[in-house]
Amino acid sequence: MDRRDFIKNACTAACACAFVGVSTFLQSCEDNIDDDYNSNTGGGTIVDGDPDGDQDDDYQLVVDIGSAPHTALQQINGTSSLGSNSIDGLGLLLVRSSSSRIKAFSRRCTHASYSVNAFNSQGRAVCGSGHGGSFNLNGGVVNGPPSSSLRSYSTSLDGNLLTITK
Numbered sequence: 208m209d210r211r212d213f214i215k216n217a218c219t220a221a222c223a224c225a226f227v228g229v230s231t232f233l234q235s236c237e238d239n240i241d242d243d244y245n246s247n248t249g250g251g252t253i254v255d256g257d258p259d260g261d262q263d264d265d266y267q268l269v270v271d272i273g274s275a276p277h278t279a280l281q282q283i284n285g286t287s288s289l290g291s292n293s294i295d296g297l298g299l300l301l302v303r304s305s306s307s308r309i310k311a312f313s314r315r316c317t318h319a320s321y322s323v324n325a326f327n328s329q330g331r332a333v334c335g336s337g338h339g340g341s342f343n344l345n346g347g348v349v350n351g352p353p354s355s356s357l358r359s360y361s362t363s364l365d366g367n368l369l370t371i372t373k
């Protein structure tokens with residue numbers, strides 16, 4: 208092998224190694240991309256990021272109450288919850304209040320913004336902070352220190368499809 212062939216072979220090997228390294232790097236970067244970044248539903252389906260077209264940050268989220276984990280909402284006083292989503296970053300508490308209405312409340316505690324747990328079997332949503340706050344099925348304060356109700360969102364129900372609007 209003369210000097211020219213040696214340099215040529217060495218460059219080819221170096222390029223091959225660099226290609227493998229770059230491919231591996233790009234693959235690892237791709238693996239870190241959060242595919243859910245723009246589809247944050249918390250268990251619902253976003254139907255429109257701007258339903259009234261006014262360029263505000265309003266959203267509609269549709270939840271099928273005929274499917275798990277929301278089937279408890281078929282019964283009056285049945286409850287369910289959603290995780291972080293595009294309507295509320297801490298998620299939502301859902302309560303069937305009548306045959307035609309399901310209420311949606313923010314899980315953001317009105318005391319110091321900790322996340323409120325899902326409703327328990329006594330119909331209480333206890334704040335996860337450990338401060339002692341809890342809320343009833345109407346979003347009202349049962350135990351302080353919170354002094355105001357949970358934020359509520361407008362909803363509509365069409366068959367099994369619950370639409371929550373912000």
Ligand code: FES
Nearest residue numbers: 316319334338340
């Ligand atoms: S943040 Fe909920 S009781 Fe304090």
